[in-house]
Amino acid sequence: MKAPVLNRKLTLEEPQRNPDGAGGFVETWAALGDVWAEIKAGTGNEKAADHVTLSSISFRITVRAAPHGAPSRPKPEQRFRAGARLFRILAVTEADQSAQYLTCFAKEEVSA
Helix, strand or coil, X not given: CCCCCCCEEEEEEEEEEEECCCCCEEEEEEEEEEEXXXXXXXXXXXXXXXCEEEEEEXXXXXXXXXXXXXXXXXXCCCEEEECCEEEXXXXXXXXXXXXXXXXXXXXXXXXX
């Protein structure tokens, strides 16, 4: 495997549920730290619902590996942030046999 070019700085974020004071919850996002990544775009699609068009693009985001259970290891339901862009992590797997890198399958959703 050719080594990935980790040239994009991303912030790994985790969802947190906080009480809203009315018996419900508000979801907020807590930053876990920054990682360097290689981002490759995949296919995209578009859905229309309730007068809103939602464009969805898949991405393969490669980062350095971290041990299982480490806070720096991405996992599904977390997301990466690059400025105003958000990439929701769907799945994570080892990118190579030596487990030096992880591939995160992610979606970026943009409403228009």
